[in-house]
Amino acid sequence: MSKIIIKKENYFHNLELLSQKAGGKEKLMAVIKDNAYGHGLELMAQLASEFGITKAAVKTLDEALHVEQLFKEVLILADHPPTELYSPNISFAVHSFEFLKKFPKKSNIHLNIDTGMHRNGVQMSELEDVLTYIKENSLNLKGIFTHFRSADDFNGELFWQQENWKKAKDESLMILKELEMKRPFFHSCNSSALLRSKDGIEDDFARCGIATYGYTHIDKNIATYDLLPVMSLYANRLSTRVLKKGKKVGYGGVYMAREDKIISTYDIGYGDGFFRYDGLGDLSIANGQKIRGRVSMDSLCVEGDREEICLFDDVTKLSIYFNTITYEILTKLMPWIKREAV
Numbered sequence: 001m002s003k004i005i006i007k008k009e010n011y012f013h014n015l016e017l018l019s020q021k022a023g024g025k026e027k028l029m030a031v032i033k034d035n036a037y038g039h040g041l042e043l044m045a046q047l048a049s050e051f052g053i054t055k056a057a058v059k060t061l062d063e064a065l066h067v068e069q070l071f072k073e074v075l076i077l078a079d080h081p082p083t084e085l086y087s088p089n090i091s092f093a094v095h096s097f098e099f100l101k102k103f104p105k106k107s108n109i110h111l112n113i114d115t116g117m118h119r120n121g122v123q124m125s126e127l128e129d130v131l132t133y134i135k136e137n138s139l140n141l142k143g144i145f146t147h148f149r150s151a152d153d154f155n156g157e158l159f160w161q162q163e164n165w166k167k168a169k170d171e172s173l174m175i176l177k178e179l180e181m182k183r184p185f186f187h188s189c190n191s192s193a194l195l196r197s198k199d200g201i202e203d204d205f206a207r208c209g210i211a212t213y214g215y216t217h218i219d220k221n222i223a224t225y226d227l228l229p230v231m232s233l234y235a236n237r238l239s240t241r242v243l244k245k246g247k248k249v250g251y252g253g254v255y256m257a258r259e260d261k262i263i264s265t266y267d268i269g270y271g272d273g274f275f276r277y278d279g280l281g282d283l284s285i286a287n288g289q290k291i292r293g294r295v296s297m298d299s300l301c302v303e304g305d306r307e308e309i310c311l312f313d314d315v316t317k318l319s320i321y322f323n324t325i326t327y328e329i330l331t332k333l334m335p336w337i338k339r340e341a342v
């Protein structure tokens with residue numbers, strides 16, 4: 001059976017690097033949304049907790065309920081207001097004033113402020129009304145945050161948005177004081193913004209996903225970082241044959257052997273979330289052996305006859321080949337593939 005191997009040592013290496021950057025393990029929120037970027041929600045939650053991480057971010061309430069016992073704070077980034085209350089360590093991100101009004105009293109919330117991405121968040125001009133509403137409706141404001149749109153890019157946009165964030169923070173603190181409300185957590189950085197910050201951030205913590213898994217898309221003109229990929233994908237052989245000179249393999253017969261070739265078929269395909277390669281380029285697995293022909297739904301063909309192959313131990317090459325980002329290659333891997341930490 002195909003399987004995903006998680007290199008614990010590499011994960012801990014990345015967590016160490018990022019928590020040093022942030023200024024301590026308590027200043028790092030591990031983002032384990034979307035099945036921990038395909039790495040396996042519960043497995044990665046356990047490892048993060050074992051390392052000493054106390055805060056995590058997930059996408060949905062369902063994900064939060066699977067890991068809440070491992071963390072002091074679990075932030076739900078993209079789910080809808082619930083109709084009941086959950087345990088005190090589960091909080092919801094609030095994306096607009098209208099969204100806020102749907103929460104039951106006493107809900108734990110982190111308020112998103114729009115500082116320039118214009119994807120989600122309340123406007124600066126609404127802050128006073130929003131915070132007053134939170135107080136009057138006895139909502140539990142645990143955090144105030146924002147998200148940066150250009151933390152990877154080689155230009156000044158990050159600094160412009162960080163300035164806006166600083167203003168938003170100052171303004172919030174002033175209003176909170178007037179309303180005699182408690183100071184919540186403030187957080188803004190994702191992986192890239194944290195990596196680009198000076199050591200020891202001013203915020204209370206950073207929310208890091210991709211860099212914990214060993215990748216960054218920060219422009220190489222800015223800097224490179226010592227991150228180690230955590231996931232490898234393996235597949236097992238279903239069958240082997242000699243593809244005679246002139247014979248073609250797979251759908252459409254797009255690969256033709258120019259000489260007799262040993263070809264094996266392995267138990268992973270695009271139905272498992274491995275991208276569908278059309279067989280027309282020059283794509284190889286981790287050890288350099290070529291994938292031959294089109295990738296099928298449940299299988300693919302590779303030269304040679306090894307029992308087990310490693311499809312990748314680093315998805316950078318694949319993400320470039322498919323003109324996408326490492327995030328997408330990783331998150332697409334289906335949850336039913338067995339995950340195992342070594």
Ligand SMILES: *Cc1c(COP(=O)(O)O)cnc(C)c1O
Binds near residue numbers: 190208210
């Ligand atoms: C996914 C997400 C993150 C993590 O981003 P990375 O680039 O993977 O570090 C942080 N904050 C929010 C709001 C997110 O949605």
